Amino acid sequence: MRRGLALEVAGRDVTSVAVTGARTVRRQPAVALVERLRGARLGEAGRIGKFLLVPLDDGAETLVIHLRMSGQLLLTAPGWPLAKHTHAVLGLSDGRELRFVDPRTFGELFVAAAPPGGPGAPPGRPAALAHLGPDPLSPGWSAAVLGRGLIGRTARLKLLLMDQRFVAGIGNIYSDEALFEARLRFDRPAGSLSGDEIGRLHRAVRKTLRDAVTHRGSSLRDAQYVDLFGAPGDYQNRHRVYGREGEPCTRCGGPVRRISLGGRSTFLCETCQP
DNA sequence: CAGATGCCCTGGGCGC
């Protein structure tokens, strides 16, 4: 989604703004966001974890977008019929519209001040995102950094991977996929990993996220996740455990298991992830 | 303090 925004909306001006959803803009008065966006020039989108950051004008402020469970950003011609649960529409100077659609209304938009990022660099992170840990695809997230972070942690590995304060951007699908790739059980105490296991985990997280982006994300049965043009991703067809309960493990042929953890599903192969 | 639980919502799938 970040790549799509960078390709399609960077350099456009916002010519009109309509916010109709009561919950979609909730960190600030909707009128403040509308007035700040109207007439703004959109910069090249950045990303920290699951948050999208679209710099405004000189980059001193940024539009922050989180899709949560069911949010979509769609780029359409103005005449297109408005999908149900469309909560915000930005008119763009190229005549198209950027629409935020979100049935469950967990997603949100807000405008925040962004510290300057230096010449040529993207703006820094807004204060509202200060709690986020490093993005696992950023250069700073090395195996050594991961290993230091794991020391003394008693949490189960999967829950720590999904803790956005620890590392930002891994959710329920990609934690399961990365743990399978790393051949690690989800309920290992995070601090119990050996050096070799830390290396495997680090490699697996980065490979899983990179591959998922290459394949344009995971669109599950309800096809909630789609790109700017409504096209679903492809990575769901490459999942090795997530959503594959009872199907054969791609590595050993044994059945993929589903276990409930913290009220959500965890998928794993108990043979390959001892 | 870390960890567990429940809630914010709508919609789809399934059993009866």
Next chain:
DNA sequence: TGCGCCCAGGGCATCT
């Protein structure tokens, strides 16, 4: 066909 239940890519407040 319809009802009630369970489940779903996340994050946060509130308990212990």
